[in-house]
Amino acid sequence: FLMPILGLIFVPIFCIGAAIVGKPVGFCRVMKLALFRVDCFMYPVIEDWERGKSSFSVLAQAVRHFSEVDTYRMYSLFIRAAHHLIDVYNAPEHGKVQDKLTFYAMCKEMGLPCAAPLTPDEIRNLKPKDLPLFMKPSNEQEAVGAGVIDSVDDPKLQHALDKPDEWVVQKKLRNCDFLRQFFPNNPPLCGVRITTVMTKTGPEVLESWIRVGAENAVADCPFSAGGCEFAIYSETGVVWQGSDEKHMKLIDSSLEPSLVISNGAKKPIGGIKIPNWEKSVEMCKRAHREMAPESFTIGWDVAHTPEGPLMVEANLISNVGCFMGLRYGSMSHLWPRIPLMWLELAQWMEGKSDFPPASKKVKVNGIKATVRESEWLLRRAAKAEASLSAKLKKIRAQDPEKQSPCLKKLETEQFLRSGEVKGLKAELEALRKVLANLQGLKKSTSMEPCGSAQ
Numbered sequence: 001f002l003m004p005i006l007g008l009i010f011v012p013i014f015c016i017g018a019a020i021v022g023k024p025v026g027f028c029r030v031m032k033l034a035l036f037r038v039d040c041f042m043y044p045v046i047e048d049w050e051r052g053k054s055s056f057s058v059l060a061q062a063v064r065h066f067s068e069v070d071t072y073r074m075y076s077l078f079i080r081a082a083h084h085l086i087d088v089y090n091a092p093e094h095g096k097v098q099d100k101l102t103f104y105a106m107c108k109e110m111g112l113p114c115a116a117p118l119t120p121d122e123i124r125n126l127k128p129k130d131l132p133l134f135m136k137p138s139n140e141q142e143a144v145g146a147g148v149i150d151s152v153d154d155p156k157l158q159h160a161l162d163k164p165d166e167w168v169v170q171k172k173l174r175n176c177d178f179l180r181q182f183f184p185n186n187p188p189l190c191g192v193r194i195t196t197v198m199t200k201t202g203p204e205v206l207e208s209w210i211r212v213g214a215e216n217a218v219a220d221c222p223f224s225a226g227g228c229e230f231a232i233y234s235e236t237g238v239v240w241q242g243s244d245e246k247h248m249k250l251i252d253s254s255l256e257p258s259l260v261i262s263n264g265a266k267k268p269i270g271g272i273k274i275p276n277w278e279k280s281v282e283m284c285k286r287a288h289r290e291m292a293p294e295s296f297t298i299g300w301d302v303a304h305t306p307e308g309p310l311m312v313e314a315n316l317i318s319n320v321g322c323f324m325g326l327r328y329g330s331m332s333h334l335w336p337r338i339p340l341m342w343l344e345l346a347q348w349m350e351g352k353s354d355f356p357p358a359s360k361k362v363k364v365n366g367i368k369a370t371v372r373e374s375e376w377l378l379r380r381a382a383k384a385e386a387s388l389s390a391k392l393k394k395i396r397a398q399d400p401e402k403q404s405p406c407l408k409k410l411e412t413e414q415f416l417r418s419g420e421v422k423g424l425k426a427e428l429e430a431l432r433k434v435l436a437n438l439q440g441l442k443k444s445t446s447m448e449p450c451g452s453a454q
Contacts, residue, residue: 014056021053023060030063032071039078040066043322044253047223051249065254066327069377069420073427074328075341077319083296083345084317090352091294097314100138100168106291107311112283114311115303117168120161126152132172134189135160146219148172176304178275184264188213190220192232192274194281195299195318196288197337199344203288205281206297206337207321208232210239210274212262223248228262229324230269234335237277239269243324255412256325280309287311296348329416332423339423340430360438367435371428378424385417 011030018025033040041062044050049065050058066074088095096102100117107114118126118133126133135156136146149156149169160167173189183190190212197206213219214226221227223245230242243257260270274280284300291314292298299318303310321331331338349355358366388410395404 014059017054017056018060018063021057021060023057023064025060025063029068032068033063033066037066037071037074039076040070040074042078043076047323048249049253061253065325067329067416067420069381069424070328072373072377073339073342073423074322075319075338076322077317080297080319081317086349086352086354087295087316089354091292094292094295095316097291097295097298098139098316100136100313101165103291103311103314104168107287110286110290112287112311113308115170115173117170120164123157123160123169126157128152130171133169134172135167135169138166138168148218173303173305173310176275176306179304182265182267182269182272183212183262184215186216188217188220189303191301191303191312192280193299193301193318193320194234194284195297196284197297197341197344198288198293198295198348199337200347203285204337205234205284205335206341207299207319207331207335208234208237209242209320209324210269212242212265212269215264223323226263228259229257229320230259230262231257231321231324231326231330231334232274234337237274237281239272239274240334241270248323248325253325255408257330258325258408275304276309280304283309283311287314292316296345327416328423329419332419332426333415336426339427343427343430343434364435364438367431367438371431371435374424374428374431378421378428381417381420381424385414385421388414388417 011027011034015025015027015030041059044058044061044065050061097106104114104117108116131150131152133149134146135149137144140146147156157169160169175183175187175190179190180187190210192210193208194205195207196203209229209231211220212228212230213221217225217227219225223229226245228242228244231240232238233240241257242259242262244259244263247253247256247258261268280302284302287300288295288298295316297316297318299315301312301315303312321335326334328338337344392407392410392414395407395410396402398404399407
């Protein structure tokens with residue numbers, strides 16, 4: 001009871017402060033976000049959005065960035081970290097896939113192509129012709145401790161010999177020729193992340209994006225080293241748009257992702273299809289199914305080399321979409337399984353030792369309540385989309401040269417609202433099917449999409 005009372009005191013002060021710094025926000029939106037989705041405030045704080053500006057500006061950006069539908073439906077990294085704890089609690093053995101040496105051994109056993117590490121004997125017998133190599137810790141992420149080895153006498157190689165269970169040494173992989181034309185000069189290996197989710201019928205692709213490292217960078221860590229990230233349509237493998245540190249932290253995160261060309265590149269990567277996409281997807285699905293079937297989501301890094309796609313590593317906590325500016329609306333356009341995440345999470349949780357069993361009546365009532373909420377959100381999103389479409393039509397008629405300063409903002413908002421409509425319709429369709437199955441109904445007019453939100 002204390003938090004709402006404190007909120008009634010501090011939220012008006014915050015709204016006044018935000019208006020003074022030029023970022024007016026509504027009282028109800030701030031209160032709702034603070035009470036129910038404090039994780040949304042963590043993005044601008046942790047990621048340094050509005051760099052160099054006041055705390056009012058930083059926190060107000062979260063309110064302006066995330067929509068009402070995001071507040072109710074967005075699946076964030078912080079929520080994913082919570083279900084990762086459930087993963088670990090119920091199937092701790094699945095954590096081994098994050099250890100790179102174990103992961104490579106599992107890939108080899110399954111016959112999956114991977115970036116195989118060198119053995120201690122191979123390291124001892126290295127010749128100059130075997131260089132360059134790439135060395136990294138076996139159980140770290142974000143390229144922590146990683147580096148290129150250019151000499152057989154490099155003292156770092158001794159670390160791998162002294163503690164072979166803690167280090168991975170492998171041939172330095174090259175990007176395939178097709179993708180290199182869309183990268184800057186001398187880029188690092190640029191990996192594709194394909195995240196799979198375990199559904200009731202098996203693994204499916206949840207999210208996908210490509211990291212493009214900066215010129216002369218050691219690794220493809222995007223924002224910390226001047227690189228970019230680009231979202232990929234999960235069903236087709238076609239690159240959409242992306243973002244970088246400058247656009248997310250120094251300009252306006254609510255307009256992102258907006259880039260179609262990598263920093264330092266000469267050709268736009270937006271619109272091209274990742275080679276061997278279908279093969280890469282099947283590799284990741286098989287790895288999830290056989291390596292860690294009890295894990296809800298796993299992010300797989302795939303390298304696209306001249307020799308074809310290679311499995312590089314697995315990550316049990318994987319969610320980068322929000323960090324490049326994606327929200328529920330844009331994710332629903334790109335990744336069709338995003339709107340089904342909450343339902344699939346509930347289904348995955350059933351039978352877990354720390355998930356309380358529910359009667360049929362409780363389940364039916366819960367789904368009916370969710371359907372009503374989704375229908376309400378759908379009506380509001382559809383109304384907002386229609387209003388934005390009308391404004392855009394008017395502006396384009398008055399300004400065919402597209403010079404209006406508000407055009408980009410309106411186009412982004414319209415795209416997000418249309419994605420929200422698409423995602424909520426998909427969620428409602430899935431919910432109604434589950435509800436019909438629970439009630440033992442084969443056909444029911446009340447379960448059909450009502451269309452009242454149009």
